[in-house]
Amino acid sequence: PEGGIAFEAVSVSIKATLWRAQPQDITISADGTCVYRIEERPARGKQRRWGPARLVHKMDAKRMLKLQKLLEKTKWLTAPGGEGPALHTDAAEWRISVTRGGKTRAITCRGSRPEPYGSLMWFFRAVAKQENLLYRMNWVGGGRAEALAEILGHMEAYRGVSGKGYPLFDLDYRRYEPTFARVLAKPLGHDDGDLTAAIEVLTYLGRQEHRGQIVKLVRDRSRKVAAAAARSVVAMDAREAIPVLVDAHQAGGTDELAWQLIRFGKASVPTIARLIEQGCTDNDFTSGKLVRAYLDHWRELPGPLDKRIVAAARAGQAKSRHWLEYYDAFLELARTQPPPPGEAVCRVNQSGDVLRSRPVRLIYGWYVLADGKIVAHKAGPPAPPGTARFSLLLSSPRISEGKLEIQSGWRAVRAKPGKWPPPTVSEVARLDVPTGTVLKMTYWAAHPVKRANSWSAFRITKRYTTLWDGWVMQGDKPVRRLVYVARIADKADPVQTFSPPAAPPPGSPPAAGLRTTFRGLKLSESTRLTDPAVVHDTQVALKNHAIRSQGGKPRDKSRTTVIYKSPLKEAGGYHFIVYHDAKAKVFYIQVRLTRRSGRGSEFHGPFRGDPFETLKLKRILPPPTTQPAGASPGPAKGKPPQADEKKPAAHPAVRPGSPQAPEGASTQPGGAKPVPGERTKSRLLERASGMDANAAYVLLKRAFLAGRYEELEQALAADGQIRRRWLSEFRFAKLRARSAAARFRKFRSIGRSNPNGWPTAEDAKELRRLAGICTSAFEHAFRLAPSHFEQGRLYCLWNEMLGTGYFDADSELMRS
Incomplete structure (x- = not known):
């Protein structure tokens, strides 16, 4: 290093007192050689023995100069504050010595010490943590999985995964490169954790020589490994992996593969357009998954939307038989909220963490409008130069004691040596508002767009990006509008301060309450x-x-x-x-x-x-009857309810699918004729009536797989042996629910393919009838479900039905 190193050697010995940690020694020479020693951990009970180890590596010049500056601040271990009794319990004993000019100075630190020794101990804790992770990965059997999980957490935090805390220490991840290079050389001998950590670390280090091995792992059977490999090939700009990504996605890959294909930008646009325009068919949902990936990540798309993608979406919508609502939402967003131009230099995730691919300055602040004019504005406190990572405070404003309180600021995401929690810098402005006003928020940048499945990060460009938007309302009248915005600026940009935009972003006050x-x-x-x-x-x-x-x-x-x-x-x-x-x-x-x-x-x-x-109500629903003590709410077990044999019981006309509709009752008004096209006799019913439960279930399941939904529904709804089975056995009730859902989808798909104006009045009536059958079947199966797992599967299928369109049925039991 420039200026040289002024010490011959520094050594540190760390021994815990109350907690069972292995003693560790670190010795650093002037040439950068670092020797890490750790003693054994003896076997105790079921705990395996961990043997001793000695690890040697070479420190780079940057870390060596940092160590020398820390030693200079302690005046070569002569400054006060190093030695003395511990200031807290469970304190470890630190023995620090430095050799300089042939003389050795040694001190003993017990527990955490104040500055300048706190930063020096923090440096050695980082070195010990770095080497201990390598020791647990390669030298002990039981600690490898935990070490890999810890490294993966670091990589996810650096990648910007929301909710992942940044590591406390600056580690040199190059120490793990030989270990992970051996993993990628022979991937068949390692589990998913090894492969995922190897891909993440080598990508973080930018090792292009491993891109060929990573491209092959895009087709891995593990979805976790395949997703990590897909992110890696995009980060390395390995465009030769685009066909591999397409094959893996069409073979049943996750939505992560679709998003990584989109992240390639212009290089993958022709391929994506070709896949989207094929439409969503019964056997191929690739087009719909890609459209849904656009919706899930709409606000973080890498650049403006290509016109070829929009044209392909229109063509795919015309050919699709499924997921039409996703195409509708995509085309609507392309028309009303097109992604802003500019590079994907800065992103903000759901937690507010600012993620920058290169050093740029974030300028943010808020302003208030009244009658279309800016009446107040203020810039947010900037992060100090050199702050690599921080998080924006995105808390919503509030009205308290007649004042509108708006908070702006930032929070560090990494703690300083010996200080926790990380520092927060915020400013709160208080503005006067009229009495009786309320604040209603109408927009959050992190909120998912329509039809999106989850929250996502959003992109910040050189133009102002709205972070949130709110209105101060007095009744139904808007009084003030609040806008929180942010943009990025390079060193060459002429304007480096916050100033409200001349033209506020388009926005409308919240809809008036129900009247x-x-x-x-x-x-x-x-x-x-x-x-x-x-x-x-x-x-x-x-x-x-x-x-x-x-x-x-x-x-x-x-x-x-x-x-x-x-x-x-x-x-x-x-x-x-x-x-x-x-x-x-x-x-x-x-x-x-x-x-x-x-x-x-x-x-x-x-x-x-x-x-x-x-309200002049008619008692459509009878009030709940109070049963006497010890009385059963229904008929005696094993005895069917008594009914008039001469005159069949007539059910009243009810809304299809309402909870008061008896199981199997017709949803048509009393005396209505059966629906045309349904036979009064079913051959399936005749065959299943004389069978035992297992044989009858096999027969009905084969009918379901063959698509004979109407005949299956007739057999399950008819009075007799089969009806009694599905009323009491979950497998029959679940089969009826799946059959009703498939029947509804089949009728809808056939109708949507009819170009002559669909749905007609008769079609809408049939849709309501089928929705009523679905609701009744799902509620009964939900009641009979033997476990929360089966209830969850029914609930997922029910929500899929709600997303198909034209399924406006409702169910209190399924929702609860």
Whole structure:
């Protein structure tokens, strides 16, 4: 190094007192030779013995100069504060000695010490941690997995994975290169952890000589290894891996492979366009997965969207039979929110961590608009020069005591030597707002776009990027608008300070609250219920009602009960549920908004009086009956319910799929004719009636695999032996639910391929009928599920049905 090293050797001996750690010694010579020694750990009980080891490597000039500066700050171990009693319990003993000019100076430090010794001990702790990881990977049998997991956590933090903490110490990952190079040379002899860590570390070090071996691992059977290899080939710009990525993705790869294919940028655009324009067919979902990958990472796309991709999406939408909603969302975003131009130099992940591929300055701040004019603005406190990694404070503003509080600032993601937690620099501005105003947020950059599956990072360019957007509302009138923005600047940019943009980004105030009338009772923002305890009680009551309607006995208690549920067609598509609190003599109304509006439910109340007189309700749903003590809520076990043999029981007309619909009951009005096309006799039913349960299930399962859904539904819904089985056995109930879902999808796919205006009135009626059958089958199977795992599988299938479109069925039990 320039100026030379002024010491001959430095040695450190670390011995724990109360905790069982192996003693460690570190000796560093003037030429950079570092010798690390660790003593053995004897076997104790089931704990295996770890043998001693001696590791030698050469330190680089940068670390040697850093060590010399730290020693100079301690005045070559003569400054006060090094020796003395421990200031905390469980203190390790540090023996530090330095040889300089033929003379040796040694001190003993017990526990953590103040500066300047704190930074020197932190340096040696980093060296010990670095060498100990290598020792556990190569010299002991039981510590390799933990060491690999720790290194993988470091790599994920450097890559910008949200929620991963940065390592405390600066490690020299070049120490692990020989170990991981041997792993990639013979990958068949290593597990997924070894291969993933080898790929991540060698990619972090930028070792291009291993790219050929990494490209081959894109086709690995392990999804974890394949995803790591895909990220690596993109980081190394290995364009020869594009065909390999395509093959691996078409062979059933994860969504990570699709995203890494997109990250190649212009080099992969022709390939992606060719795959997307093929459409989503019954046997190939590659097109839909690529479109969905665009949606999941819309705000971090590498550059503007290519026109060829948009044209391919339109062509693929016309050919697709599945996942049409993803194509619709993609084309809508391409039209309304196109990705900004510029390089992917700076990204911000979900945790607010700023990830920069090269040194650029982040300029951020907020401004307030009133009547379209900027009335206040302020820049956020900048990070000091040289701060490699930090996290933006993205907390939302709030109104407190008549003041609008806006916080801006940053937080370091790595602690300084001997200091925890990392420092935070923030500023809070307080602005006057009119009395009676509320703050409503309308936009977050980290929130997923429509139809996206998860949150994702977002890109910061030289143009201002909106981080969040909010409005101060007085009733339904907007009073102020708040915008939090950020941009990057190079050293050559003329403007290095924050100034609000001349043209604010487009945005609209939040939609006004619900305003409607239900049976003469006006519902508006003033009647909205905000008490979380009451809202929770109504949802418990709704769940209890769903359980009672299927013959069960709820365990939870609630003050309110469900007394009315409106048809879907009432009041312009809203669905109303009335809850009655008989003890308090009040009632509440829940309004379920349409699913396509992207909004959920609103609760209104309390309203005084008798709801039946006030709302002129008809008791569509009977109130829950109170069973006497010891009485069974249903018929005796083993005895079927008695029915009039001369006159069959007629079920009332109910909404298809409603919880009060009896199992197997027709969803048509009383006296309605059967649906055309369904036979009154089923050959499948005749064959299965005389079989035992196992043989009947095999026969019905073969019918399901053959696509005979209508005949299967008729056999399961008909009175007789098969009906009794699926009412009591989960496997039959699950088969009926899967059959109903497949039947709905089949009818929808056939209808969507009809160019002559679909759906017609008859088609919509049939869709509602099939949705009712699905709801009834799913709720019954959910009740019979023997484990949470089976309930989860049903729940996943139910959510897939909700995403297919035209499936507007609802189920309190499945949602609860």
